[in-house]
Every structure is written in structure tokens, then in C-alpha cells.
Amino acid sequence: MxxxxxxxxxxxxxxxxxxxxxxxxxxxxxxxxxxxxxxxxxxxxxxxxxxxxxxxxxxxxxxxxxxxxxxxxxxxxxxxxSERDTSSCASSDTDILPLVPISQRQKSWPDIFSVPTFSYEVEHVLEKGNSAFATSAKTLKLTRSQKHNILENMAALMYDFKPYPSDNDVGMAAEALVTAHPCLKEPGSVSGWCGWKMSLKFKMGDYRGKLSRSGCLEVSVNAGKRSKNYPDKEHPHSNIKRARRAEVNFLPNLPKGESQASLEEMRLQIMDEVQKSQQNLRLIEKLMQKTFALRRLEIIQENPQVKDFLGKWPALRIESQLCAEFQRITNVNLRNQFYAVLDQHTPRLMALYRQKAARTGKISEALRDILKIYELQEVHDVNMKRTLALRALPVYLREEDPQFFKTWNVEESDEPGIIDTPVALVTAVTEDTADPVNFSPASICIVVEDDVTMSDIPNLADAFALLIGLMYALHLDYPKTLINTFTFIQKIIMGLDDGKALKPRLLSLKNDLLME
Structure with a gap:
């Protein structure tokens, strides 16, 4: 036989x-x-x-x-x-997610600000003014209506990128305006555009006020604060709800033709579909896209408990849906960006860790311990290199939080000890170990507010990527003890620059990476 x-x-x-x-x-x-x-x-x-x-x-x-x-x-x-899968794009890489179609903002602040086209009258006046400036350096004096047209168009374009542009952003726009039209340069000004910068700031406030009165959510959410008629309300400049981590779609409007009631029905449909043994992932993707604005409204305005919120939106526990949500918010592909830049910098990071480990001190000793465990591994594959780069990063930045990196021996207890745990990555192991890092874990789970949010994650790199996705999807603050680590991941690895200057420690690391 x-x-x-x-x-x-x-x-x-x-x-x-x-x-x-x-x-x-x-x-x-x-x-x-x-x-x-x-x-x-x-x-x-x-x-x-x-x-x-x-x-x-x-x-x-x-x-x-x-x-x-x-x-x-x-x-x-x-x-x-499959090309029929709406959560994919035309690629054979299974980690690639689509550029999710969004009816709202689809672009972040540009590296080079392009000045818009103004009214026919203003464009004609500027053309003549630029010619006169080129021959005699004579600046142009605008009428009130002409200046209003310039500021209104500039504010509209700036709002297309950000409803609350930073001081540097407004300065970039003002400089671009004067560069494109030299006749608008201000006599006696060192830069030639400081006055335009102040005018644009005031115009942006006025423009947001108009949109707020029209019901635009991302600005109306900050309306109704202290005024002459309501002196006891909150200060108008306190607790402003706006994008602070380079979110492109922070609080979009509800889709046209939809209301909170109709979107709530879709939410219930998502819950029913997620509970099925055979989930229709294409339907879930479609409904999650439709209800995106409702989720953002709830998470920004109500600031609910994470467990309650995920109970209402269980699809966010599915990896593909979490990655899609991150892309809706930032227009950045979570996995592609995270792994591509991490792999690019990993060799240089490992070299920096070894240089630091060769010195004396507690930080150097901690890095030596991690590197020693790495060298003892039989195979140094890409996942182990990523684990080394990420686990040693907070140590190198002189940050350490034992409550964030936790170990759970599955042979000794059925559940991890996660009481009073705001945010943590819990590594499941099958034997007792005092090692600071495990390169071949049984699995890793993400804990947020004492709740196991995601589990059965195979390695530390995947866990970090998904945690970044959760930080944005749930509007969570970074752990205070690891603020530099997460800022590095946000700005350097994910490329999500919020316009704020890097702290000296992070700036030094960034410069060291650029020397590779």
C-alpha cells in the first residue's frame, strides 16, 4: 500500500x-x-x-x-x-493598503507653497506691478478690495492644507506670496513679508469663523467659548481641538446625504458583520469608510474610554481596518512607511548602539545587555534586526519604562498582569526570563487602558506599527516616559512632521542617521 x-x-x-x-x-x-x-x-x-x-x-x-x-x-x-479586494491596491505585496478615497482633505502642507490665482483684476494689477518693480524697484499699493481678494484666496488655499496652520506655515505662505509677486514686498521690512504674515494670520481666523458659522465640523467644534455675552465660558484659546500630530483629516464633515442617524445604522451593521464567523471584509471596509467622520466626531468630542469605543467599533481590532483608518487620518500607508524607513535606518541605528555600548555608564550597560542577547541568536533575520532597532531605541534616548515593556509567562498564568496599565506591549513567553528583550516571542499583545486591544502579534516591529495606528485612530497621548521614542517614530520613521522643532536629543540622533 x-x-x-x-x-x-x-x-x-x-x-x-x-x-x-x-x-x-x-x-x-x-x-x-x-x-x-x-x-x-x-x-x-x-x-x-x-x-x-x-x-x-x-x-x-x-x-x-x-x-x-x-x-x-x-x-x-x-x-x-485579489484585485476585487477593496482593501488592496495594484500590488503583490500583501502589506500594501489602498489610498483610501476620502471626500475631505487629501494632502498635507507642501514643502513649497504655490501661490493661487487671484481675480482677473488683481492678476492684471500684479503683472504690471511686477514689471515696474523689475525696472525701478517700485512697490505696488493695493486698494482695500484688491488686498482682500489676495488674502481671501490665500486663506482658502491654506485651509485646504490645514485649518490651523502653524506660525512657520503662515510665514512660508507669506514668503511665497512676495517671492511670486515682488511688487508686494514691504519697504523697510527685513524679510519683506512680515506684514503679510500678520495679515494672513488674522484672515485665517476670519476664514475659520465663516466656516464655523456654516457648520464645518473641524472648526465649529471649537466655537461657543468665552465671549462678551458668555463671560463664564472656557477661554477661547484653551483646549483647542485641532491636529497636533500632522493629521490630515482630523475631524471631517459627515458624508453628503448622510446624518448621524443613518451612519449609526451603518455602525450597527458593522458590528453584526464583525461578529460573524465568515466576515465580509469588503462590506466592512466600505462601511468603515462611510462612517469615518462619525468615529472621528465621537473620539474628538466625547473622548470615550478605549474599551467602550472599541466595543462600538470592533472592526478597529482588525489589523487591515486599523491600517486603513490610519491612512484615512494621515494619508500615509502605515506598514509601507514604517517598515521602509525603519529598514533604511536600522544598520545605522545598530552602529550607533554599538558605539554607545562601548562606553561606560548605565545606558551603555543596558545597550550591551540587549546587543549581547541579539548576538546569541542563531539567525539574524529582518524581524530580529527590527526588534533590536526598536527595543534599544528608548534606551539610547535615555528613556525607559518597565510598565511599557512587559513580559507574561503563559505557563504560569492565563492572563497578563495589566492592572493600572495605560499603554503597554506585553510579550508572551513560555519560560521565566529576566532578559530585557525577547527576539522570538510566543506572541505580543497591545494593552491600552487595562484592556488587551490587539493580540497574537508575531513580533515587536508589528506591535509598534499597530500601536502607532491605535495612537492615531483612538487619539491617544504618547506615554510621557517615552515621549522622545514615539516622537522619533512619528517624525523620522513615519514622516509625520507637525511643524514643531525636534528636541536636542532627537535632533542629534536625526543628524547622526543622515551621516550614514
């Missing part, structure tokens, strides 16, 4: 993550094999995909697996997102 064949599969889940799967028999169908792989790689494969295998008949070239009888006993499979 012939022996039953054993199927040994190497499944390429992402560009840098592969899992080994052994099957005792051939699955009945391709669909059954897909379900087996979903369970093995849970929750990474929570999207629609097809399987491609290295076909020995064509020299190992990829072929789509349509018939289960074509599956070799030993083969490498590659996961390819």
Missing part, C-alpha cells in the same frame, strides 16, 4: 515574512487550502487573495493555483491580493 504523501509548503505571507506549513494530506480544494492558511497565519490573511506556486514545469515561474491536484508535495506558495 502506497504511503500517504506529506505536503511541505513554504508560504510567503509578505515580502519579508514566510511560514512553514505541513499537511498530512492534500486538501479537497483550493478554497479549503486557503482556509487552512488563513487559520495558520491569522490575523495576517484577513483579506481576499489567490495562491500562486513555483511551477516546476516552467523553471520555478509563478503560476496561479486553480486546481488542487496541481499542488506539488514540496513547494513555495506566494499570497497575491
Amino acid at each position: 502506497a504511503a500517504t504523501p506529506t505536503f511541505l509548503l513554504r508560504v510567503s505571507v509578505t515580502t519579508d515574512v514566510a511560514i512553514k506549513v505541513t499537511l498530512t494530506k492534500r486538501p479537497e480544494s483550493v478554497k479549503e487550502l486557503i482556509n487552512i492558511l488563513r487559520e495558520k497565519a491569522k490575523p495576517r490573511l484577513d483579506f481576499e487573495f489567490t495562491l500562486h506556486y513555483e511551477d516546476p514545469d516552467f523553471g520555478g515561474q509563478l503560476s496561479c493555483l486553480l486546481d488542487i491536484q496541481e499542488l506539488p508535495e514540496k513547494v513555495t506558495l506566494k499570497i497575491i491580493r
Whole structure:
């Protein structure tokens, strides 16, 4: 009697993550094999995909697996997102998420500010003024209506990028205006545009007031504060609800034709769909996109408890939906940006850690301990290098919080000790260890406000990426003891610059990285 064949599969889940799967028999169908792989790689494969295998008949070239009888006993499979999957884009990389279509703002503040086109009259006057300035350096004197037109158009364009531009942003816009139209330069001013900067600041306040009265959410949320008629209310400049971490869509308006009541019905539909054993991920994606403004309104205005909020929006516990939510808020692909920049800087970070570890002191000793554990690992793959780069980062920045990096021995207790834990990454291990880092954890879970928000995360890099997503999706503050670490991840790795100057310690690290 012939022996039953054993199927040994190497499944390429992402560009840098592969899992080994052994099957005792051939699955009945391709669909059954897909379900087996979903369970093995849970929750990474929570999207629609097809399987491609290295076909020995064509020299190992990829072929789509349509018939289960074509599956070799030993083969490498590659996961390819289905083009029908609305949560994907045209790429074979399973970690790539779409540029989510948003009816609101889709661009952040530009590196070079482009001056808008003004009314026909103003453009004609400026053209003549620029010609006169080029020949005689004579500046242009505008009428009140002409200046109003310039400021109104500039304010509208600035609002397209940010409702609350920083002082530097307004200065950039004023400088761009005078550079584009030299005849507007102010005589006697060192820069030539300081007066325009002040005028633009006042005009932006006036422009926000108009939009607030029209019901625009991201500015009307700050209305109704202290005034002559209401002297007992909150100071108008205190507790301003606005983007502080380079959020592009901080508080968008409700979709056209929708109300809070209609969006609430969609929320209930999402809850029903998430609870099903066979989730319709395309439907969840569509409904989550529709209800984005409702979630932002609730999280910004009401500031609910995280557990209660996720109870109402359970789809945010799904990795793909959390990444999509982050992209809706920032227009940045969470996984792509995080891993690309982290991998770019990891070699230099490791070199800096080793330089610091060669010195004396507590920081150097702590870095030596982490590096020693890393060197003892049999394989130094990309995930271990990422773990080293991220785990040693707070130590290098002279920050350490034992309440943030926690260890849970699953053999000793059924649940981790997370009482009085605002934010933490809990590493599950199967034996007692006093090591500051575990490069091959059983799993990692994210804890927010004493609640296990996400679990079964395979490595520290994935956990950090998802935690950044949660920070933005839930509007959470960074841990005070790790403020430099998270600011580094936000500004340097994610490229989300909020316009604030880096602290000297972070600026020094940034300059060191640029020297690589």
C-alpha cells in the first residue's frame, strides 16, 4: 500500500515574512487550502487573495493555483491580493493598503507653497506691478478690495492644507506670496513679508469663523467659548481641538446625504458583520469608510474610554481596518512607511548602539545587555534586526519604562498582569526570563487602558506599527516616559512632521542617521 504523501509548503505571507506549513494530506480544494492558511497565519490573511506556486514545469515561474491536484508535495506558495479586494491596491505585496478615497482633505502642507490665482483684476494689477518693480524697484499699493481678494484666496488655499496652520506655515505662505509677486514686498521690512504674515494670520481666523458659522465640523467644534455675552465660558484659546500630530483629516464633515442617524445604522451593521464567523471584509471596509467622520466626531468630542469605543467599533481590532483608518487620518500607508524607513535606518541605528555600548555608564550597560542577547541568536533575520532597532531605541534616548515593556509567562498564568496599565506591549513567553528583550516571542499583545486591544502579534516591529495606528485612530497621548521614542517614530520613521522643532536629543540622533 502506497504511503500517504506529506505536503511541505513554504508560504510567503509578505515580502519579508514566510511560514512553514505541513499537511498530512492534500486538501479537497483550493478554497479549503486557503482556509487552512488563513487559520495558520491569522490575523495576517484577513483579506481576499489567490495562491500562486513555483511551477516546476516552467523553471520555478509563478503560476496561479486553480486546481488542487496541481499542488506539488514540496513547494513555495506566494499570497497575491485579489484585485476585487477593496482593501488592496495594484500590488503583490500583501502589506500594501489602498489610498483610501476620502471626500475631505487629501494632502498635507507642501514643502513649497504655490501661490493661487487671484481675480482677473488683481492678476492684471500684479503683472504690471511686477514689471515696474523689475525696472525701478517700485512697490505696488493695493486698494482695500484688491488686498482682500489676495488674502481671501490665500486663506482658502491654506485651509485646504490645514485649518490651523502653524506660525512657520503662515510665514512660508507669506514668503511665497512676495517671492511670486515682488511688487508686494514691504519697504523697510527685513524679510519683506512680515506684514503679510500678520495679515494672513488674522484672515485665517476670519476664514475659520465663516466656516464655523456654516457648520464645518473641524472648526465649529471649537466655537461657543468665552465671549462678551458668555463671560463664564472656557477661554477661547484653551483646549483647542485641532491636529497636533500632522493629521490630515482630523475631524471631517459627515458624508453628503448622510446624518448621524443613518451612519449609526451603518455602525450597527458593522458590528453584526464583525461578529460573524465568515466576515465580509469588503462590506466592512466600505462601511468603515462611510462612517469615518462619525468615529472621528465621537473620539474628538466625547473622548470615550478605549474599551467602550472599541466595543462600538470592533472592526478597529482588525489589523487591515486599523491600517486603513490610519491612512484615512494621515494619508500615509502605515506598514509601507514604517517598515521602509525603519529598514533604511536600522544598520545605522545598530552602529550607533554599538558605539554607545562601548562606553561606560548605565545606558551603555543596558545597550550591551540587549546587543549581547541579539548576538546569541542563531539567525539574524529582518524581524530580529527590527526588534533590536526598536527595543534599544528608548534606551539610547535615555528613556525607559518597565510598565511599557512587559513580559507574561503563559505557563504560569492565563492572563497578563495589566492592572493600572495605560499603554503597554506585553510579550508572551513560555519560560521565566529576566532578559530585557525577547527576539522570538510566543506572541505580543497591545494593552491600552487595562484592556488587551490587539493580540497574537508575531513580533515587536508589528506591535509598534499597530500601536502607532491605535495612537492615531483612538487619539491617544504618547506615554510621557517615552515621549522622545514615539516622537522619533512619528517624525523620522513615519514622516509625520507637525511643524514643531525636534528636541536636542532627537535632533542629534536625526543628524547622526543622515551621516550614514
